[in-house]
Amino acid sequence: MSALLQVRGLSRHYGRRIGCEDVSFELHPGELLCIVGESGSGKSTLLNTVAAQLAPSAGSVRYRQRDGEWLELGQLSEADRRRLAREEWGFVTQNPRDGLRLNVSAGANVAERLMALGVRHYGQLRSIARGWLERVEIDPARIDDAPTGFSGGMQQRLQIARTLVTQPRLVFMDEPTAGLDVSVQARILDLLRRLVNELGLAAVMVTHDLAVARLLAARTMVMQHGRVVETGLTDQILDDPQHPYTQLLVSSVLTT
Amino acid sequence: MTPSYNFAFLDEDTKRMLRRALLKAVAIPGYQVPFGSREMPLPYGWGTGGIQVTAALLGPDDVLKVIDQGADDTTNAVNIRRFFARVAGVATTERTVEASLIQTRHRIPETPLREDQILVFQVPEPEPLRTLEPREAETRTLHALGDYGLMHVKLYEDIAQYGHIATSYDYPVLVDGRFLTSPSPIPKFDNPKLDRSPALMLFGAGREKRLYAIPPYTRVESLAFDDHPFEIQQWEHRCELCGSGESYLDEVVVDDRGGRMFVCSDTDYCGRRRTEAQA
Structure with a gap:
């Protein structure tokens, strides 16, 4: 099967400091890849660079569109980049307040991407929004409530609904469960796993939590100081870490 | 006419700058053209944008009408009319049919306008997306890409909260199928008068330093949903x-x-x- 995303020798520097350095990987349709590492290891920089939100200092990212054509992201115009982000991709931020539009209702948040794609039928938008709220386990009766009145976990689920409503092929997630308490985390992870399977989406997820990687991802990349130090099947990496840093990471997980 | 001022208050270089900006605005219907807005002898919000546009257009033979909320006898209208009578010595009128230039705040006259008339609007906020997107760089990009889904978010919110599109003035329009434009705070009752109007319509926002235009006979469409069409009061x-x-x-x-x-x-x-x- 042909890949969806091809990353080759990708680097991003901030002046003389390294954000990420010489990262290469491929992502296949329906695959969920986890990037793990400690704070400051370059995970988010890598994610943002791959998602074309930051310009790479070196290297290339190629994406295969719905019609099978390969796009070189570095050469895309702003218009094409936005079209891609709107029609084929989704981005879930760590802080739902960054990804949501807080001054409009939950329903409008879910429907916004559909309206951007040109859906102009209010009743239709409404029923799709209601359906998605249900799917992410938010009471559809709260469709007209402002997201500011939602709990952190609900806001994050709303952001997931808002992102997935257009059925993207590729979703980028930046620590979607960080900052939530453990039981809420578990629900969101469960939800994500179900939706990823149902919709067959490919996803790149950044996390510092190895348990998240274990639960969701088939493949995991471990980063340290901006470089990928180890990559492979998640179970293999977590059960038999080769690199000293990975070993340290795995052994630091608290067990109860 | 007060002789110590240049004709119509502004100096000729400023008028030339304004006319250039207006030509550009007419060439790209609905596009907001930046211009070097001047200090005027009245505060922002009282129509400084409209006054500058009027000053750049006035000739000695023009007949000027000024309305505020449709009325000729309100403070704003009376003062602006007297201002131009003093600094330009032009004839003024309260009759829509007699005027060659009409400066307006918040209304379009009920009497249909003709090809030889120009309507100048005073605009407080030229950017229709501003309440939804505070970043100027971002709204400009959205205009450049014609990416206007955001405007429907506002209309969606109206219906969700009030059961119908409750926006009743400054109702967003799409000019010539391309640029999303604020018609200035006219009631949506007047929106149909914008569509294919024989008169030239010019919009000036003094504080925001933007001009735009709807040239004669340009298609102007009020946004709506398929199942909630545009309606007037x-x-x-x-x-x-x-x-x-x-x-x-x-x-x-x-x-x-x-x-x-x-x-x-x-x-x-x-x-x-x-x-x-x-x-």
Whole structure:
């Protein structure tokens, strides 16, 4: 099967400091890849660079569109980049307040991407929004409530609904469960796993939590100081870490 | 006319700058053209943008009409009219049909406009997306890419909260199928008058330093949803002075016991109908 995303020798520097350095990987349709590492290891920089939100200092990212054509992201115009982000991709931020539009209702948040794609039928938008709220386990009766009145976990689920409503092929997630308490985390992870399977989406997820990687991802990349130090099947990496840093990471997980 | 001022207050270089910006605005219908807005002898919000546009257009033979909320006799209208009579010595009128240049705040006259007339709007906020997107760089990008889904978020919110599109003034329009444009705070009642109007419509925002234009006979479409189409205001009343059932009505409180009456907001239109009825 042909890949969806091809990353080759990708680097991003901030002046003389390294954000990420010489990262290469491929992502296949329906695959969920986890990037793990400690704070400051370059995970988010890598994610943002791959998602074309930051310009790479070196290297290339190629994406295969719905019609099978390969796009070189570095050469895309702003218009094409936005079209891609709107029609084929989704981005879930760590802080739902960054990804949501807080001054409009939950329903409008879910429907916004559909309206951007040109859906102009209010009743239709409404029923799709209601359906998605249900799917992410938010009471559809709260469709007209402002997201500011939602709990952190609900806001994050709303952001997931808002992102997935257009059925993207590729979703980028930046620590979607960080900052939530453990039981809420578990629900969101469960939800994500179900939706990823149902919709067959490919996803790149950044996390510092190895348990998240274990639960969701088939493949995991471990980063340290901006470089990928180890990559492979998640179970293999977590059960038999080769690199000293990975070993340290795995052994630091608290067990109860 | 006060001789110590240049004709129509502004110096000739400023007028040339304004005319260049206006030409560009007419060439790209609905596009907001930046211009070097000058300090005017009245505060921002009183129509400094409209006044600068008017000053750049006025010639000695022009006949100027100024309206505020449809009325010729309100403070804003009276002052602007007197200002130009003093600094340009042009003829002024309250009759829509006699005017060659009409500066307006919040209304389009009820009397249909002609090809030889220009309507100048005073605009407080030229950017229709501003309440939804505070970043100027971002709204410019959205305009450049024609990416206007965001505007429907506002209309969606209206329906979700009020059951219908509750936006009743400054109702967003798409000009010539391309640029999303604020029609200035005119009631949506006047939006259909923008569409394919024979008169040239110019918009000036002094504080925001932007000009834009709707050239004659340009298609102007009010945004809406398929199942919630664009509708204009309707009244159960007729004007109590002239009996018109087609004009935009103001509700006026007439005493302190809850008495009120509905009258035309366009004073010239209402007055003319009354004189015709008497004759």
